Amino acid sequence: MPRITLKGLEKRFGNTVAVQDLSCEIEDRELFVVVGPTACGKTTLLRLIAGLLRPDRGEILFDGERMNEVPPPQRGVRMVFQGQDYALFPHLAIYRERSWSNLSFPLRLRGGTWEAIRDRVGKVTQRMGIKRELFPRKPGQLSEGQKQRVALGKAMVLPPKVLLLDEPLAHLDPPARARAREELRRLHEELGATTIHVTHDLAEAFLLADRVAVMLEGHFVQTGTPKDIRNHPKNAFVADFVRSYEDSLRRAFSN
Ligand SMILES: Nc1ncnc2c1ncn2[C@@H]1O[C@H](COP(=O)(O)OP(=O)(O)OP(=O)(O)O)[C@@H](O)[C@H]1O
Ligand SMILES: [Mg+2]
16 A cells, blocks of 8 residues: 655645645555645645646655656545535446446446455445445435445445545534444554545544644644644644644543
8 A cells, every 4th residue: 555745735726725835744554634624725635646636736656656647547546525426426326236336336347246246345335334225226315424425335345545535424423423433444444545534523533543634724734643733733723723622522532
């Protein structure tokens, strides 16, 4: 699984600087969580790493190899998108045996047999809590939370080298979110993919991450373990951010 190096990344949209002067190393098999307020550039950063956007400046390296010009399918990256359609196929069922469906698609594309696909989809849906009764439905017939689970499941059927998750738990209620968080952590240990998880919820970041990056206005203001950031915020913004979550952090960490 690749180590990801970001060097002086920059991405502008007209006058908006979405990502600026962003440098970081994300270790092999790390669960790295980027947390920051809305519009700070989180989704743009993931799209740059996935190859869906080209940086205006800077470099993206996987194990030291430059990725800037490598097209998305060759990067070994899977991204679970935020909101709306989650990149699911609207006209296909969630899963149908011996047919092209949302969950069988990535496996069949790789030439998997229908039997192997059934086994793999069975395992993943069980792990992700995707009930069989949802299989015949199309994405438009699912709730937001269910759609997110299916999108996560679709990313998991073919274990990627790099997994990019854009607010994957945003639509779940607190108990479902806590369960999904545990599941994500376990899946991460099982798959070992280098994972970048984006959220605006600091408690979620602290509970999940090996390391956290606090993002503001296009770059990382502080990177460190949850403990580092909680105990040694680097500036007033991070300190305020941590303080605003202090109650939920205390609750979460006392369990
Ligand atoms: N395609 C685009 N065209 C123009 N501006 C864009 C585009 N995509 C993003 N932006 C702008 O870039 C900035 C960063 O957007 P981005 O979607 O990366 O934020 P985010 O941190 O993911 O926010 P949120 O938490 O709300 O999802 C915002 O000001 C946004 O309006
Ligand atoms: Mg976003």
